[in-house]
Amino acid sequence: MTRTLIAAASPEDHEFETPEGLRALLIRLQEAGPGAWRHDTEAHELAKFTAGKYARLARKYGLDRWEAVTAAFEAMRKPGTARADNPWAVVTEAVRLTCIYEQRGQGLLCSVDKARKSEVSANHDAERFADRDQALLEWNPAFQVGEPRIEDAGEEEPSPEVTMIEQAVFLFSRLCWPESTARNVIWYIYEGLERLGSRTSAFDVLRRDRLALALLDVKKDAWNTVVAVLLGTQNPAYAATNAGRGLFMRIVIGESFPELLSDEHLVRQIVESAPKPGGA
Known part of the structure; x- marks a missing residue:
C-alpha cells in the first residue's frame, strides 16, 4: 500500500517533465487567464518540481532555491517559452543567467538589472575595509603619496x-x-x-x-x-x-x-x- 502511494506521487508521473508536456501546460495556463497559476493544481506541482530541479543550481551560486523558482516562473509566463523548440531548455538558461547576475549583483552591491550590463559586471566585487589585514592607507592607491596628477574634475565619461x-x-x-x-x-x-x-x-x-x-x-x-x-x-x-x-x-x-x-x-x-x- 505504501509503495503504491509513493509510486503514484513520483514526479516521474508528471507530464510537464517533458518539453512537450511543459508546453501543453503553459499553453493551457496562458489560455486560462489571470489567476490560473494561483489556483491550478498542476501549476502547484510544477512549482514543487521546479524547486527540486533547480535547487542544486541555486546552491552553486549561493542562492535560495526559491529564487531559482522565481526566475523559472518568470520565464514560463513569457509567451515565447511555450513557442520554443524545448521550453525546458529556455527555462533552464533563464534560471542560470538569473543566478549568475544575482550573484554578481550581490558582489557589486547593485540590482540584478544593473549587473546584467556588461560595463557594470566587468567591475570587481565590492570590498569592505575589514576584508584586508592591512590598513586602508597602506593598500589603496587613492591614499598613496606621490607625484601630483592633474585629473578631470568631471565625471568619468561612458565608453x-x-x-x-x-x-x-x-x-x-x-x-x-x-x-x-x-x-x-x-x-x-x-x-x-x-x-x-x-x-x-x-x-x-x-x-x-x-x-x-x-x-x-x-x-x-x-x-x-x-x-x-x-x-x-x-x-x-x-x-x-x-x-x-x-x-x-x-x-x-x-x-x-x-x-x-x-x-x-x-x-x-x-x-x-x-x-x-x-x-x-
Whole structure:
C-alpha cells in the first residue's frame, strides 16, 4: 500500500517533465487567464518540481532555491517559452543567467538589472575595509603619496560602446518601443556581436537564435528586422548604403539623431517591429 502511494506521487508521473508536456501546460495556463497559476493544481506541482530541479543550481551560486523558482516562473509566463523548440531548455538558461547576475549583483552591491550590463559586471566585487589585514592607507592607491596628477574634475565619461547603445535605445524608445525592452534587445545583439567578432557572423547566428525569442519575448519577424537594423543587411550589394552599414555603425560614424529620423525606411522598420502597436 505504501509503495503504491509513493509510486503514484513520483514526479516521474508528471507530464510537464517533458518539453512537450511543459508546453501543453503553459499553453493551457496562458489560455486560462489571470489567476490560473494561483489556483491550478498542476501549476502547484510544477512549482514543487521546479524547486527540486533547480535547487542544486541555486546552491552553486549561493542562492535560495526559491529564487531559482522565481526566475523559472518568470520565464514560463513569457509567451515565447511555450513557442520554443524545448521550453525546458529556455527555462533552464533563464534560471542560470538569473543566478549568475544575482550573484554578481550581490558582489557589486547593485540590482540584478544593473549587473546584467556588461560595463557594470566587468567591475570587481565590492570590498569592505575589514576584508584586508592591512590598513586602508597602506593598500589603496587613492591614499598613496606621490607625484601630483592633474585629473578631470568631471565625471568619468561612458565608453564609446555604451554611448552607442544608449543612443540606439533612445531612438527605439522614441519610435514605439518600451525603453526596457529596447535596452534588453539591443544589449543582447551587441553582446552577440562582441562575442562573435564580426557583423556577418553575428548577423547569421543571431537570426537563428531561437533562445533570444523566448528570453526577450520578441516575435521572429520583429527579431530579424531588429538584427538587420542594428547590424546592417549583410549583402555586399548594400555595403555602401545605410541599410548595409546598420544603426550601430551609423551612430559610430557620427550620424545625428535628426539625420537618423529623416531616414523613412529606418523609422518604418523600427516602428513596425515594436512589441506594442501605435504611436507611429
